Amino acid sequence: MKKIEVAILGATGTVGQKLVALLESHPWFSIAELVASERSAGGPYDKVCHWRENIPLSPSVAALKVKNTDSPLNSLLLFSGLDSSVAGPLEERYAHQGHVVISNSKNHRMDSDVPLVIPEINASHLVLARSQPYRGAIITNANCSSIFLTMALAPLHQALQVKKVMVTTMQAISGAGYPGVPSLDILGNVIPHIAGEEEKIAQEPLKILGTLDGKSISPANFPISVQCNRVPVLDGHTESISIAFAHHTSAAQVKELLQGFRGEIAEMKLPSAPAAPLIVLEDINRPQSRDVHRAQGMSAIVGRIRACPVLDVRLVVLGHNTIRGAAGAAILNAELFHQLGMLDEYRL
Amino acid sequence: MKKIEVAILGATGTVGQKLVALLESHPWFSIAELVASERSAGGPYDKVCHWRENIPLSPSVAALKVKNTDSPLNSLLLFSGLDSSVAGPLEERYAHQGHVVISNSKNHRMDSDVPLVIPEINASHLVLARSQPYRGAIITNANCSSIFLTMALAPLHQALQVKKVMVTTMQAISGAGYPGVPSLDILGNVIPHIAGEEEKIAQEPLKILGTLDGKSISPANFPISVQCNRVPVLDGHTESISIAFAHHTSAAQVKELLQGFRGEIAEMKLPSAPAAPLIVLEDINRPQSRDVHRAQGMSAIVGRIRACPVLDVRLVVLGHNTIRGAAGAAILNAELFHQLGMLDEYRL
Amino acid sequence: MKKIEVAILGATGTVGQKLVALLESHPWFSIAELVASERSAGGPYDKVCHWRENIPLSPSVAALKVKNTDSPLNSLLLFSGLDSSVAGPLEERYAHQGHVVISNSKNHRMDSDVPLVIPEINASHLVLARSQPYRGAIITNANCSSIFLTMALAPLHQALQVKKVMVTTMQAISGAGYPGVPSLDILGNVIPHIAGEEEKIAQEPLKILGTLDGKSISPANFPISVQCNRVPVLDGHTESISIAFAHHTSAAQVKELLQGFRGEIAEMKLPSAPAAPLIVLEDINRPQSRDVHRAQGMSAIVGRIRACPVLDVRLVVLGHNTIRGAAGAAILNAELFHQLGMLDEYRL
Amino acid sequence: MKKIEVAILGATGTVGQKLVALLESHPWFSIAELVASERSAGGPYDKVCHWRENIPLSPSVAALKVKNTDSPLNSLLLFSGLDSSVAGPLEERYAHQGHVVISNSKNHRMDSDVPLVIPEINASHLVLARSQPYRGAIITNANCSSIFLTMALAPLHQALQVKKVMVTTMQAISGAGYPGVPSLDILGNVIPHIAGEEEKIAQEPLKILGTLDGKSISPANFPISVQCNRVPVLDGHTESISIAFAHHTSAAQVKELLQGFRGEIAEMKLPSAPAAPLIVLEDINRPQSRDVHRAQGMSAIVGRIRACPVLDVRLVVLGHNTIRGAAGAAILNAELFHQLGMLDEYRL
16 A cells, blocks of 8 residues: 655654654655754754654655745645644644644644544544635644543543543643753652643543534533643653542442443554553552553553542543654544545545 | 750651751750660661761760660650551550650551641640540641641631542652652652552541540541652652632632631740741742742642632642651640640659 | 573562563563562462563463472573572572573672673683583673673774773662662762672673683783762663773774674574664764663663773763663573574583 | 942843852842843842742842843942853953952853962962953852862872873753753753863863962863763762872872861851861762752762772762852852952952
8 A cells, every 4th residue: 555645744843753753654654744944944854853752763754854834745644743832823724725734733622613533532523624614624632631531531421421520630741842841840849830731631621522513512511620730750641530420330330431441443443543542450559650651652541440539430540641642642633534534535 | 944855766767867857956855865676776876877867967866875665765755756567556655654755657646535736726636635544645746748738728627618628649759768669669750659648638637627525526527539649759748639618718718818827826936836837829830849948848838729610729738748747747746735834744 | 493491580570570571572482480589489470570561461471380499490591680699509509400590690700610791792701601510501691881881892902902991880770679779869869889889890891801711711901990870760871981992093993993893693693682782873962871772772872982081082881771781681691502502502 | 347249140040049049148248239131131130030049039139120231330249140152251341340250150261360269279369360451350160060070189189199080970950050951851861961061170170270370370280081971960960080199199098188178268267168178978878969968068078989990099079069069169259359358459
């Protein structure tokens, strides 16, 4: 099979580099174009990019001349790791030009006609793309902490109807990009605030767990209280979660539902889909940040499922914030969009 | 004024060392005896103890010959940093012998006739000591995380009646003593479990906030849901807290109550009492673990007071786990006991 | 090809676990027996071992009943990760019983008839084994920091004759095993001493770089000055090295020699041998501990090659202390021993 | 005594803030003016400065309106924590205007008429100031790592004549200022390079240990080989040092010389001078970064003094990089300059 040529927007940034690393050996997609801001554009990728991923760059990608955001692109499919300060209008412009933009940026996530998708949970929301005013389309994934929380909530909401959620996050420094958090601020320290984060986590899961109602989404309707902390961990966001349900349940039933969750794409053989979207660990002191590399960073890892004396059930969720929480999430969305045949609806 | 001679039990352990460090220059108390297990006893303190505090030992304390737990003690007042594996029967024996044991150990905290005291909150509970079956007495302080949580809850419970509490802790490694947490377990990691901790934090605040009813305590009656995490921080436990109240309130009122809290001992001039039991910080990203040395580690530091969409109000509390959370708490209890004249009721 | 069944001694320790992890999918060797101290023996491996490696245990290894050190073993080939407090007599006993013991322990490294081998450098030393008084044999690898230093010195010593070496190490916590270094000792700290380490690093490279003289080794003859530091890094020992040579040279020539080094086993296709024993990085701020996973942790990584105003040339070397520095070193030794046909000289 | 009013240049930077913190309660100097770049100037200090020191700002300093670098200054004595990108011409301009500039910046350190001073070692070099072409003067202190190294070398050079020095540094992140080192670069990592650092440490000690020859300094004449590393430590630079001497010596003699060192200012009662410039620790695993707060961060702390098989004697030195290594060094220089009566030679 001939691979589909793709472009990566914001290719020199943290998410952009992770997209490059994950797409380097992708079975369906092939990196054909790299795009960065005017400041980085013009030279070969390995010269203009301060590469920080652990795997070495392949020679062909290293040699790709980086385009600026004004250059016309030949690839139908674009992955966007653009900074949110510029992603809004740029992604719209590419979509108007006919491109399908698979975006990790926050800018269009809550647009009523933009799908905010976790493939295992709400693949059906992708049809929203057909209502967009673009020749192309914009498809988004959620904020990293939103994704892990929603993956744990999804099977529970379906079976038991979630009524209330309390979550305290302990988030890794890689979530802030590069240079991101100064070491003087975080070495041996906890910072109890991350700008804009609590708002996203309180809102995005409701759209993802919402129901498709003709051409729009009716969001799920329950309050999510979020307290975010930055901790001195490299990769992996941990969340202490407590949930109240409309239907009576037990920790044992919650555990069974989480263990049994396979999701809507279980049979689709998407290359980046993990064997199980949720991995439930039994040890009383798991999941730890150390577990973050399980399943190539594409599963959410759950543990400590137990009754809660205030709401109903408590648990801990861990996810790889730059893989399943960002670049890997975008790639899985693209795989789904293509496998459903929807990418074929578009042409440059 | 002649200083009161005191003994320190478990003097070579982590809490014992902090007791020594804090009592070295205490205006009322003078270290006269140091007691450790058979293994450490016999030699001068600086030889048998692997001193890890940052301040140097004074020559007189360094030269004190460490006694074992079978030796009779001359000091009426004992500070106990004994390990919980031995503290239960040993503290009882000392109390039977007529000593007043100011204990940081968990063993007797929940005994119905043992005061569990935070001086600013429930000084009156000390009278329980008079009902004890000992010639002497046992006075206890709470678990470190319990103390910081209760200090924040106290003025709110009094004014607004607490109905429900959710708390997620991020606890420093010094809370586990020495050698404590292996570095391989915690460097760059979060561990979502601390053995026995969640149970204590769910229970101890209720006794402290309880009301004295003749010779016993009627504990406060509300559920506390606790999720504990160990984080790679040296000193300072951070707690993300959410609270529901019986009476309608606002974040602004909660802030005002916390800022105004002075507690029952405000006029007593206890040497270790902080100017204010609670310090409220305004910056959106405080308190951070870095703030832990404020007020000599004796205040609880509060920030991020804001409404909660699930319960009523959320906030973050930080405290110094080995000072206000352990050794400093014990010393403040002893100061209170003495200042109230209760120590004079006992004689060896 | 039928795999060779092997046993792992000290299988529940840190090196033992890494041996298990690396041998789980080895093309030549198959884990048939696991041996531990009396305390851990008796149960299935996954029950008696607190598994800390990142990859999950295979069911067959997890179910292996752990033998104690008194049990007779069926495997000819034993890998020893035994603690040095017991390795001395135990390894001898196994060798007397006819086993070939591939040991990572320090106890027999400097025995005159025991090969201390880095396959790329001194494979020929293996013939020492034939002079041993055992029916079996003992083969050893060096201390982790010794290995990385020696790998960098080998091609230089051969071409330019090393006269003096100064090295300062910055060593990861995993080098101390588990529980190893308490987190209170190392979080945000540097400890300028590691017990016994400087002596080993000053001595072992000389034996490895020595020449085989009939039935004994004439060690290389130059002083090595070592200063060891423990740093808060998980995996990867970094060494700042300066070297004086008998022959005039330049940083450029040293770089060329290091880049060109392939070693004695380049054509032998040993499964664990890296493509190049040395990887030379060009960036002025490499190698960093972060680079430690390159080449599956089996190469030493070199950088910052430059002239030294006191000796001749300076450079920085990094190696993975628990892979190339311990378990991987032992496995590579076993592969070499087998590939040379020497294992066939032994029979139980 | 009326305090001398001083100004702080670069007052919002890392060194500037430390200068403010240390001068807040200085017995001789009083902060009268704060100067920052155009970007920060104009507002009160606590509004334009993101204060990161642990002690709270006094209200009077907090309210000082920050001046820009074009404003004329009323204080004769200026402390400069200016960034090296601007310090060169600015410090010259202030000196031409008649100010005495006590500078921590690197720009003028090696100027032949600028004293580079460690008071305990080369107070006499201050007379160089009289040869400067300014109405005022520029006085400098060395790079942090240079200072600690030179403090250890000084008594040895005087008694034994140093011939060669090898040093490997392990430097704290606070040495890079703020925001400085990104946490993604240093958490759990060692970086074997710090831009420009090795050159300074190889050169500055020679000027400080040089001899005053009429109106110029004849620098000491021995090679210093430096390898710098950044490690994940908050405060405190550790240096592994090896030294060769012209005169035969022993580790014991070196230790005695270091312990006995008092320096040229021992009797001058300078407020910031430590009781002893060098503290020698006996424990085999000291000094550790943790020891950095000893003597208010103004002493260099030495340990592990032992013979070296390549040069003569090895040792480990630790110093507080932002106190004795920067702001405290500048303040001590100013105290010396004033106590010697030299400040009285200048007038605005």
